[in-house]
Amino acid sequence: MAANEVILHTEDLCKYFGGIKALDHVNIYVRKGEILGIIGPNGAGKTTLFNVITGFYRPTRGAVFFVGKKISGLHPAKIAKMGIGRTFQITRPFKNLTVLQNVIAACGRDAYFGLSFLKRYRTPEVVEEALRIIKDVGLTDYVDQPAKVLPIGHMRRLEIARALALKPKLLLLDEPTAGMSAKEIEEISELVRRLRDEMGITIMLVEHNMRVAMGLSDRMYVLSYGKVIAEGTPEEVRENPLVIEAYLGRSHAARS
Amino acid sequence: MYYITLMTITLIYAIAVMGLNITMGYAGQVNLGQAAFLGIGAFTSAILTTRLGLSFWVALPLSALSAFLVGILLGAISIRLRYDFLAMTTIGFNFITVAIFLYYPIFGGSFGIVGIPRPVLFGLKLRGPAYLGLVAAVFVLCVLLNLWLERSWLGMAFETIREDEHAAQAVGVDVRTFKILAFAIGAGMAGLAGSLYAHFKMCVAYSDFMFARSIELLSMCVLGGLGTIYGPVLGSALIILLPEAFRPLRAYRLIMHTAILILLIRFQPQGLLGRGSFLQRKLRELLGGLRFGSQ
Amino acid sequence: MREEGLMELTTSLFLQLIFQGLIMGVIYATIALGLTMVYGLLRILHIAHASVYTWGAYVALTVYLATHNILLAILACSAVCAILGIAIERGLYLPMLDKPAYVPLIMSVATYLLMCELCANIWGHYPLGFHVAEMPRESYNVGGVVIGVHQLTLLAIISGLIVVLWFIINRTKIGLASRAVAQDQDVAKVMGINVRKIVDFNFIVSSVLAGIGGTLVGMYYAELKPYMGDVVAYKALVVIVLGGLGSVPGAIVGSLILGIAETFLIAFFGHLLPREAFAFIIMIVLLLFRPQGLFGKVE
Numbered sequence: 001m002a003a004n005e006v007i008l009h010t011e012d013l014c015k016y017f018g019g020i021k022a023l024d025h026v027n028i029y030v031r032k033g034e035i036l037g038i039i040g041p042n043g044a045g046k047t048t049l050f051n052v053i054t055g056f057y058r059p060t061r062g063a064v065f066f067v068g069k070k071i072s073g074l075h076p077a078k079i080a081k082m083g084i085g086r087t088f089q090i091t092r093p094f095k096n097l098t099v100l101q102n103v104i105a106a107c108g109r110d111a112y113f114g115l116s117f118l119k120r121y122r123t124p125e126v127v128e129e130a131l132r133i134i135k136d137v138g139l140t141d142y143v144d145q146p147a148k149v150l151p152i153g154h155m156r157r158l159e160i161a162r163a164l165a166l167k168p169k170l171l172l173l174d175e176p177t178a179g180m181s182a183k184e185i186e187e188i189s190e191l192v193r194r195l196r197d198e199m200g201i202t203i204m205l206v207e208h209n210m211r212v213a214m215g216l217s218d219r220m221y222v223l224s225y226g227k228v229i230a231e232g233t234p235e236e237v238r239e240n241p242l243v244i245e246a247y248l249g250r251s252h253a254a255r256s
Numbered sequence: 257m258y259y260i261t262l263m264t265i266t267l268i269y270a271i272a273v274m275g276l277n278i279t280m281g282y283a284g285q286v287n288l289g290q291a292a293f294l295g296i297g298a299f300t301s302a303i304l305t306t307r308l309g310l311s312f313w314v315a316l317p318l319s320a321l322s323a324f325l326v327g328i329l330l331g332a333i334s335i336r337l338r339y340d341f342l343a344m345t346t347i348g349f350n351f352i353t354v355a356i357f358l359y360y361p362i363f364g365g366s367f368g369i370v371g372i373p374r375p376v377l378f379g380l381k382l383r384g385p386a387y388l389g390l391v392a393a394v395f396v397l398c399v400l401l402n403l404w405l406e407r408s409w410l411g412m413a414f415e416t417i418r419e420d421e422h423a424a425q426a427v428g429v430d431v432r433t434f435k436i437l438a439f440a441i442g443a444g445m446a447g448l449a450g451s452l453y454a455h456f457k458m459c460v461a462y463s464d465f466m467f468a469r470s471i472e473l474l475s476m477c478v479l480g481g482l483g484t485i486y487g488p489v490l491g492s493a494l495i496i497l498l499p500e501a502f503r504p505l506r507a508y509r510l511i512m513h514t515a516i517l518i519l520l521i522r523f524q525p526q527g528l529l530g531r532g533s534f535l536q537r538k539l540r541e542l543l544g545g546l547r548f549g550s551q
Numbered sequence: 552m553r554e555e556g557l558m559e560l561t562t563s564l565f566l567q568l569i570f571q572g573l574i575m576g577v578i579y580a581t582i583a584l585g586l587t588m589v590y591g592l593l594r595i596l597h598i599a600h601a602s603v604y605t606w607g608a609y610v611a612l613t614v615y616l617a618t619h620n621i622l623l624a625i626l627a628c629s630a631v632c633a634i635l636g637i638a639i640e641r642g643l644y645l646p647m648l649d650k651p652a653y654v655p656l657i658m659s660v661a662t663y664l665l666m667c668e669l670c671a672n673i674w675g676h677y678p679l680g681f682h683v684a685e686m687p688r689e690s691y692n693v694g695g696v697v698i699g700v701h702q703l704t705l706l707a708i709i710s711g712l713i714v715v716l717w718f719i720i721n722r723t724k725i726g727l728a729s730r731a732v733a734q735d736q737d738v739a740k741v742m743g744i745n746v747r748k749i750v751d752f753n754f755i756v757s758s759v760l761a762g763i764g765g766t767l768v769g770m771y772y773a774e775l776k777p778y779m780g781d782v783v784a785y786k787a788l789v790v791i792v793l794g795g796l797g798s799v800p801g802a803i804v805g806s807l808i809l810g811i812a813e814t815f816l817i818a819f820f821g822h823l824l825p826r827e828a829f830a831f832i833i834m835i836v837l838l839l840f841r842p843q844g845l846f847g848k849v850e
Contacts, residue, residue, distance in 0.1 A: 055425075075430060076422075076426060077428050077431070080425065080426055080427060085426070092423035093419075093420070094423060094424075097419060105416050105429075106427035106428070108412060108427070111409040112428050112430065113430070116409065117409040117413060118410060119408060121409045162423075162427060165427070166427065
């Protein structure tokens with residue numbers, strides 16, 4: 001069973017865009033081996049949180065720590081190399097590269113730093129590794145197809161595969177089931193559980209689909225207007241009046 | 257003899273275009289000032305051999321190096337620039353470089369540098385077919401370089417940047433370093449071509465490297481097919497040789513060449529060997545498994 | 552002007568430089584306005600605009616030599632330029648809007664070169680004299696500043712045209728529609744604006760301006776050369792970055808600023824850096840640190 005050590009935490013994290021406080025004094029932590037859900041109404045700051053953690057945004061104030069090291073302010077590529085993988089809310093495949101190439105691209109994690117980039121990338125080891133990951137996410141039929149032909153559900157799988165190729169300790173999934181059919185959602189949920197159970201990857205999950213979020217998460221944070229308004233297990237969060245109010249408005253909270 | 261001249265100039269341009277292809281076709285960074293790097297290489301070689309009396313064989317790599325270094329500068333500048341701003345910056349870079357060539361006396365002013373010596377190999381002056389041989393050797397070297405690049409992690413990094421910069425970062429590609437490299441390598445190749453150009457024409461002046469020449473190089477690149485290995489040489493061959501086919505109309509050379517360019521770009525903007533192009537499809541049908549594109 | 556040391560900046564020198572600068576400025580404006588309008592609408596760098604400038608001048612000269620009527624010449628020039636502008640828009644740019652940006656750029660530059668060469672083939676490679684009887688050539692010395700009547704004429708007419716253009720863009724319905732399309736094409740379409748017609752209109756107006764501008768410049772220098780557009784074509788890029796890409800007031804102000812700044816910099820530092828380099832260095836610095844220029848939007 002996974003240890004309870006904290007692998008990521010934020011300290012008083014703030015991200016302001018001009019007058020807009022996208023993240024306002026956010027303090028969260030992620031325990032090794034858990035599936036942490038981040039939910040909240042639209043515009044709550046969930047994707048901004050991911051962007052700050054992965055280095056795409058610099059925090060206005062505060063810091064992010066990963067396995068004890070301060071990562072806020074580092075370049076995203078460096079953070080990816082340190083072991084944080086992510087998917088994007090709007091998928092960003094390497095459109096004109098094949099599915100295999102997309103995944104191999106992420107296998108170059110060590111080669112991209114220093115002079116190793118002079119080496120050939122299509123070695124049997126790398127190809128085998130990539131094919132294994134592709135099989136894990138269920139995209140074997142599309143191995144040699146250019147990524148742009150994939151339907152949306154498969155594009156999200158590709159995103160996950162790419163993030164997996166980084167051999168991440170922490171995986172950030174940004175709305176991984178958006179636009180999928182019920183069956184696909186079930187398959188992806190299964191995959192996410194397997195990633196945690198079999199590979200020991202810690203997962204942070206932003207989800208709009210409440211059922212998926214509640215079903216997968218061990219623990220959750222609820223964001224609203226950039227602030228953390230609740231924390232706890234899915235059951236605790238579901239009953240929390242502040243959460244209900246944030247989603248449905250004050251009148252509903254009063255009624256329940 | 258005439259055909260040898262044509263082939264020599266075609267291959268020289270093809271080398272410069274291959275460099276541009278790496279920057280634009282593989283890494284997706286627009287560069288509308290490649291002629292400036294051609295010029296930097298040419299003038300470096302010219303100055304080293306005429307003013308400092310160095311041998312061509314020393315000047316050649318140094319020309320590539322000087323262009324490479326300036327390419328690093330341009331690459332560093334490019335990091336923060338969005339596509340259209342980058343396009344304009346490279347245009348500005350071309351103009352600035354040419355203005356420098358025209359202004360400082362070391363470059364020979366309006367007349368440039370003349371009397372650039374032919375390379376000497378084992379006591380023999382290389383000219384005509386022998387020079388073509390030299391150029392062809394460098395060309396083959398560049399093709400090999402290109403082939404190796406395509407298969408290496410460096411090439412993979414370039415292509416991820418072209419496809420999606422953010423996703424590239426997310427998989428561990430430090431976009432900043434690789435953008436700089438993309439420009440530097442492309443520039444270095446143009447520098448090589450520049451040196452060969454200088455020793456071929458035996459005189460160079462600022463007017464050989466103006467913005468219109470950058471557009472000519474760009475057209476060869478696009479025409480042949482961006483991101484393909486053989487695109488550059490096909491593009492150069494076409495742009496240089498096709499107007500020659502209309503020999504009686506020599507006076508209208510520039511008109512023909514721009515008109516053909518406009519038509520070809522209009523109807524095959526992905527390039528003659530590019531993805532989905534007419535030629536690529538036909539060649540695929542004819543040759544089955546052989547690959548002409550970067551995939 | 553290449554000075555070895557610092558020149559003394561007397562008032563008359565200062566004013567003289569300002570005056571020269573203004574003249575260069577309005578010349579740049581004739582092309583920069585069209586460039587910024589087309590960029591605002593289509594996101595294309597319309598380098599071929601300089602060929603409309605050149606052809607306008609040559610057509611005007613031809614008609615003038617035949618009829619000795621300068622007004623007729625200008626009318627003919629305007630008509631031809633309007634047609635050229637539309638031809639470029641519809642024939643070259645519109646079909647290539649969905650292609651990567653370098654495609655219309657290559658076509659634009661190739662078109663510019665093609666048109667200049669055609670000019671040279673039709674009218675000859677050597678400069679053609681353009682002497683208009685009505686153009687007065689006296690100069691007056693006003694308190695140490697040398698002012699030529701022909702310079703004032705150029706300044707006055709082009710400024711007048713610019714004011715007309717400004718008026719059209721800011722005070723008419725069609726100008727409002729143009730600004731709407733430049734800001735967001737889809738929203739404009741939804742609001743019932745005929746985007747096609749607006750783009751046509753903008754091309755016509757800017758092409759006519761460029762053509763008349765070219766004619767006036769030709770009359771000013773009293774000669775035409777096939778590559779006369781070179782001086783302005785690429786500097787105009789600097790102007791539109793300075794003024795803000797897509798901004799008409801920006802292009803006007805930018806042209807004047809660049810004209811004046813260049814004149815001063817060359818006068819005082821002409822011995823340090825080549826003159827052409829100044830403008831482009833300014834442009835690159837702007838693109839890096841303030842890409843929206845003076846009046847552009849931050850995207």
